[in-house]
Amino acid sequence: MKTVGHALTEGLRARGVDVVFGIPGVHTIELYRGLSGSGIRHVTPRHEQGAGFMADGYARVSGKPGVAFVITGPGLTNALTAMAQAKADSVPMLVISGVNRRASLGQGLGLLHELPDQAGLVRALCPSFQVTSPDTLDRCLNMAFAAMLGGRPGPVHIEVPTDVMGMHAAEAAAPIAVRIAPPAPEQVQQAAGLLNRAKRVVILAGGGARHAGAAVQALAEALDAPVVQTTNGRGVIAGPLSVAASPSLEAVRMLIAGADQLLAIGTELGPTDYDMYVRGGLPDMEGMIRIDLCPLQLARHPLAIGLRADAAAACAALSAQVTARKSDGAARAATAMAAARAEVADLGAEMPNQIAMLEALRNAVPGAIVVGDSTQPVYAGNLLYSHDRAGGWFNAATGFGALGFAPGAAVGAALATDARVFCLIGDGGLQFSPAELRVAVDEGLDITYLVWNNAGYGEIAAAMRAANTEVIGCTPSPLGLEAFAAACGMDYACIRPEPEAMAGAVTEPGPRLVEIRAY
Structure with missing residues (x-):
C-alpha cells in the first residue's frame, strides 16, 4: 500500500529534491518508509540544528531548496535556529516534521514530544502547513514550494500528524510549476x-x-x-x-x-x-x-x-x-x-594578515567554496575580500549570526558541488557543532575544516575591552584539536596564522582538519 510517507517522498522527488538531511525517530518512521528506493540520498547529521544548517548550505550552492526531516517537538525546535538563519539570508529550506495525532493536538495530554501549538510556534518565523489528510498532501507541497520559490526565498515548514503518515494515499498529482513574473x-x-x-x-x-x-x-x-x-x-x-x-x-x-x-x-x-x-x-x-x-x-x-x-x-x-x-x-x-585597504590596515595589523591568508587560500585552490562561521578571519573577509566564485563565500557572521553554522553548512555545500569546500570556523564556534565533522567522514566529502584557534571568544573579548567592560565568559578552553581530529577519523595539520602557511596547508584533499594556532 502506498502511504502518505511514500507519496510525500515521491512529491519531493518530482520537485527536484535529491538529498534529504535528517535524524529518524519514532514519529517519522512512516516518512522514512517512503525514502527506500526513492532515489533520494539521505544524510544523517548529529543534531537537528545540523540538519537545518546542512540544508542551508546545500541550497546556497545548488540553488535548489534544501530539505530536512525532523521529529516533532525537540527535533523541530532544534532546527529553528537554522531556519532563522535561512530566513535572514533568504535561503530556501523545507523542514518536514511529524506532529502528534490530530485528536491530541492542543489537549495537553503529555504525549511524547508534545508542544502546545507546534505550528503556531513556527508561524512566528515562517509559513507552516499541516497535512490534515492524504488528499491535502499535494496542496501542502505546492504551497510550500510556491512560498520558497515564488518570491523572496526562505524557510517553510510542513508537519504531518502521526496518524496521517501511514494512511493510504492516491497517486501524486503533477507539481504546479512555480514561475516568477518578468519585470514590468x-x-x-x-x-x-x-x-x-x-x-x-x-x-x-x-x-x-x-x-x-x-x-x-x-x-x-x-x-x-x-x-x-x-x-x-x-x-x-x-x-x-x-x-x-x-x-x-x-x-x-x-x-x-x-x-x-x-x-x-x-x-x-x-x-x-x-x-x-x-x-x-x-x-x-x-x-x-x-x-x-x-x-x-x-x-x-x-x-x-x-x-x-x-x-x-x-x-x-x-x-x-x-x-x-x-x-x-x-x-x-x-x-x-x-x-578600503588603507582603512582596514588602520584597524590593526591582524586584520590585513587575516585577509592575506584568505587570498592565499583562494590563490592556492581557485574556484573553491569557503563556508564561514562567526570568527575573526571571516569578519575580516566580510570587510574586504575578493572571492573568485559567485556564491562561493558565505557565512553566518551577518544577519542572524548563528554560531556553529559552518560545519553543517559545509556538508550541505559539498553535497551540492564537485568543488573543494573549506569550512572556516573559530575554536569557540566549533564547540557548538563539533559532531557534524564526523558526517563529512561518513559521506566521504572533500571538506577541509580550518579552525582559527585563539583559545576563546577573541572577537567578543575585544569588543568588551573596547567598551571598557571587564572581559567575562570569553575563555572557554579549546578542544585538543589533534586528538579531536583523530576521534573524527580525519587527517590533521597545525599551522601558524601566516599566508604562506595557509597556502601550503590547503592543497591536500579532505575530510581534513587544519588548526590555525592564533594564540
Whole structure:
C-alpha cells in the first residue's frame, strides 16, 4: 500500500529534491518508509540544528531548496535556529516534521514530544502547513514550494500528524510549476532611462544576485559601473569593476555618495552589511533603482523605481535597453578598493594578515567554496575580500549570526558541488557543532575544516575591552584539536596564522582538519 510517507517522498522527488538531511525517530518512521528506493540520498547529521544548517548550505550552492526531516517537538525546535538563519539570508529550506495525532493536538495530554501549538510556534518565523489528510498532501507541497520559490526565498515548514503518515494515499498529482513574473516593461523602460542619463552609476549587489553573475557582469560592463558586493554577494562579478568591500567602510560609502544613480540588486540594505559599526551616516540612497523579489523589501526604503523581479531577468531586461558607455568606472572601483585597504590596515595589523591568508587560500585552490562561521578571519573577509566564485563565500557572521553554522553548512555545500569546500570556523564556534565533522567522514566529502584557534571568544573579548567592560565568559578552553581530529577519523595539520602557511596547508584533499594556532 502506498502511504502518505511514500507519496510525500515521491512529491519531493518530482520537485527536484535529491538529498534529504535528517535524524529518524519514532514519529517519522512512516516518512522514512517512503525514502527506500526513492532515489533520494539521505544524510544523517548529529543534531537537528545540523540538519537545518546542512540544508542551508546545500541550497546556497545548488540553488535548489534544501530539505530536512525532523521529529516533532525537540527535533523541530532544534532546527529553528537554522531556519532563522535561512530566513535572514533568504535561503530556501523545507523542514518536514511529524506532529502528534490530530485528536491530541492542543489537549495537553503529555504525549511524547508534545508542544502546545507546534505550528503556531513556527508561524512566528515562517509559513507552516499541516497535512490534515492524504488528499491535502499535494496542496501542502505546492504551497510550500510556491512560498520558497515564488518570491523572496526562505524557510517553510510542513508537519504531518502521526496518524496521517501511514494512511493510504492516491497517486501524486503533477507539481504546479512555480514561475516568477518578468519585470514590468514600463518600469524597465523608466529604470533604463534613469541609467542612461546617469554618468556615475554604482551597483550594490547582495545575496539575491549570487545566481545572476553573468547578467550582473554584463549590465555593469555596459554601464561602466563599479559593483559593491555585500557578504552574500561576493564573487558575483570579477574584473576591474569589482568592489569586494563592505559598504560599512568609509571608502565604499564615499564611492556610493559620489554616484549620480544607484542600482541595488537583491540586497536587504541591512545594518550588518551597511552599518556594522553602528555609526549612521549612510549616503542618501532615496533615488535608487531597486531590484528585489520581495514587495515588502521594496516598500521598506525610499526609492525611485522598484522592480519586483528575479535579479538575472531584470538585469538582462535592463541590459537590452541601456546605452553602453565607457568612462571612469574601473578607476572609481580601484580608488575605492585602495582606500578600503588603507582603512582596514588602520584597524590593526591582524586584520590585513587575516585577509592575506584568505587570498592565499583562494590563490592556492581557485574556484573553491569557503563556508564561514562567526570568527575573526571571516569578519575580516566580510570587510574586504575578493572571492573568485559567485556564491562561493558565505557565512553566518551577518544577519542572524548563528554560531556553529559552518560545519553543517559545509556538508550541505559539498553535497551540492564537485568543488573543494573549506569550512572556516573559530575554536569557540566549533564547540557548538563539533559532531557534524564526523558526517563529512561518513559521506566521504572533500571538506577541509580550518579552525582559527585563539583559545576563546577573541572577537567578543575585544569588543568588551573596547567598551571598557571587564572581559567575562570569553575563555572557554579549546578542544585538543589533534586528538579531536583523530576521534573524527580525519587527517590533521597545525599551522601558524601566516599566508604562506595557509597556502601550503590547503592543497591536500579532505575530510581534513587544519588548526590555525592564533594564540
